[in-house]
Amino acid sequence: MDKASLDANYANTGFNKRLGFGKKPALVMIDLVQAYFVERSPLFHPSFRPSLEASIRLKAAAHKASVPVAVTRVEAQKGGVGGGVFFEKARDGMSCFEPGNPLGDFPTGLEIEPGDLVISKRYPSVFFGTPLASALTSMGIDTVILCGVSTSGCVRASCVDAMSYGFRPMVVREAVGDRHPDVQESNLYDMNAKYADVIGEVEALAYLKQIKTG
Numbered sequence: 001m002d003k004a005s006l007d008a009n010y011a012n013t014g015f016n017k018r019l020g021f022g023k024k025p026a027l028v029m030i031d032l033v034q035a036y037f038v039e040r041s042p043l044f045h046p047s048f049r050p051s052l053e054a055s056i057r058l059k060a061a062a063h064k065a066s067v068p069v070a071v072t073r074v075e076a077q078k079g080g081v082g083g084g085v086f087f088e089k090a091r092d093g094m095s096c097f098e099p100g101n102p103l104g105d106f107p108t109g110l111e112i113e114p115g116d117l118v119i120s121k122r123y124p125s126v127f128f129g130t131p132l133a134s135a136l137t138s139m140g141i142d143t144v145i146l147c148g149v150s151t152s153g154c155v156r157a158s159c160v161d162a163m164s165y166g167f168r169p170m171v172v173r174e175a176v177g178d179r180h181p182d183v184q185e186s187n188l189y190d191m192n193a194k195y196a197d198v199i200g201e202v203e204a205l206a207y208l209k210q211i212k213t214g
Contacts, residue, residue, distance in 0.1 A: 015193040021207060022142035022168045027062040028070045029055055030126055030148025030155055032110055035096035035103040036177075043093045043103075047184075048149050051177030054201050055147040056109040058175055061208040063113065068139055070117040072126045072148070073097070073104060124157035133165045143168040145204060146196075147175030152187045159196050169196035172204045 010016045032055055035043040062069050074097040096103040112118060119130050127133050136144070144167045148155055155176050162169040171191055178184040192198035 010193050019168050019170075019197045021170065024140050025143040025145055025170075025207075025211075026068040026070060026136055026139070026141045027058055027145045027147070028072070028126060028132075028158065028162075029059065029110070030072050030146065030158055031074060032071075032106065032148050033073050033097075033103065034105050034107050035093070036149050037107055038103060041096055041103050043096055045177075045179045047179060047181075048177040051147065051149060051175050052107065052109070054172065054175035057201070058145070058147055058172065058204060058208070059110065061205050062145075065208045065211040067208060067211060068117065068136075068141065069113075069115070070119055070126075070132060070136070071106070071110070071112060072119040072121055072130075072132075073106070074122065075099075075104070075120040076122065124154045125161040126154070126158040127161040127165060128157075133161075136167065137165075141167065143170060145170045145172060145208075147172050149177050151176045151178040152183050156187050156191060159191050163195045170204065171196045171198045172201055173198055174201040175204075 007016070032052055035041045036045070036048045037052055038044055059069060074094070076094045076097040078098050095101070106112065117135055119126060119132050121128070121130050123129060144162045146155060146159060146162070146169055155171065159169045159171060169191075171188065173188060178187065188198050
């Protein structure tokens, strides 16, 4: 089935409709830590670098617009205690997030700033087992702008949970990354069809720019 036929098939099922932004957004930055950007790391891949650069631009724009920013990272206990099946499945990569490992630190340009909400997690979704949903709800957030890595893993899991919690997920294409373009595109296509709006960085930055502060 070619893409045009696939688009038509999805449209006939009622998918692929535009959600649009709500009234109050937050930027949610998913697992943008050194483990994905340092060559000696088992999780490194060069395709992740553009997503980091785009995410840095989004973070700057969100702060300028006084839009809340939530920054997430994985934290694993030594030996995977409490990590469950996820740690068992991804043991080698998860060791990057054990205490004291600098690969779990945020890279230059994504330093934590006053007011940033820092969320530690042990599973793919930023919402599973964390206070993020409660924190966003208490601030009146109805839209989450998602960026980070990887598109097929933690970004997708977080997107589905965001929708399930009643938030409007906006996935910024240039600000999410994966290890292979086919995996990247198939997951973006599916999220846009069923759970989110996949938007460009230009649209996201323009939206943040027009938000009136105060």
